[in-house]
Amino acid sequence: WFAMHLPSALLPAVSHFIQKTAVLIAVLALLVFAAAEPERRVISTENIYNVRIAFLLDSSLSMVYSSDVSPTRMAAAKKFIISFMDRLRRDPALKGNYMFALIPFSGSSIPLYTGFTAELDTFFEMLGHLDERTVTSSGTSISAALSGYGDLLKKFPVAHNDAVDFAILISDGGKEDRIVKSRDTIAKIISGLPKNAIINTIGVGSKEIDVAC
Numbered sequence: 001w002f003a004m005h006l007p008s009a010l011l012p013a014v015s016h017f018i019q020k021t022a023v024l025i026a027v028l029a030l031l032v033f034a035a036a037e038p039e040r041r042v043i044s045t046e047n048i049y050n051v052r053i054a055f056l057l058d059s060s061l062s063m064v065y066s067s068d069v070s071p072t073r074m075a076a077a078k079k080f081i082i083s084f085m086d087r088l089r090r091d092p093a094l095k096g097n098y099m100f101a102l103i104p105f106s107g108s109s110i111p112l113y114t115g116f117t118a119e120l121d122t123f124f125e126m127l128g129h130l131d132e133r134t135v136t137s138s139g140t141s142i143s144a145a146l147s148g149y150g151d152l153l154k155k156f157p158v159a160h161n162d163a164v165d166f167a168i169l170i171s172d173g174g175k176e177d178r179i180v181k182s183r184d185t186i187a188k189i190i191s192g193l194p195k196n197a198i199i200n201t202i203g204v205g206s207k208e209i210d211v212a213c
Contacts, residue, residue: 050097051164057077059132062140098118104135146169171203
């Protein structure tokens with residue numbers, strides 16, 4: 001998404017950071033595909049530590065009421081999150097210490113919906129409760145999601161210099177004209193994030209334009 005809408009120069013500079021975490025980045029990047037294609041295997045010989053993963057989950061009306069994904073786009077997104085985290089727990093190649101956070105967003109976001117936590121039972125309970133009523137403002141604001149993520153990182157600064165923050169933004173997108181108008185704001189938010197933060201995006205739904213957002 002960011003490659004489509006933002007000049008590459010506006011993305012956060014992480015070249016100095018990638019060398020230290022190249023294995024981890026590859027592992028988690030491939031894990032996204034492994035969740036959908038279980039036959040793919042990811043192999044790592046080192047334990048993974050000081051990693052925080054925040055899921056920025058779109059809770060707008062279109063995630064629930066669009067009919068292109070069965071039963072709903074929201075359910076598919078939740079299933080992905082559960083599969084992703086289950087893979088982290090079960091796969092010995094991915095063993096390590098992780099902290100997780102969940103930020104629901106639509107027209108605004110709730111940065112401290114869970115905070116960072118290692119209590120998976122609590123995390124999954126909060127994920128189960130999340131629906132289109134969780135965030136009361138309408139629309140789909142990517143800038144609100146990223147601002148909420150920035151607020152979360154300010155509230156919970158990293159405790160180790162080698163810590164890695166991954167944000168996985170899951171959304172069915174919004175109206176294109178709104179996205180184009182807000183891309184400068186989005187770029188500014190991204191550039192203001194800590195240098196150890198890496199943003200990944202996952203699209204949910206078909207390519208057709210929604211009328212309900």
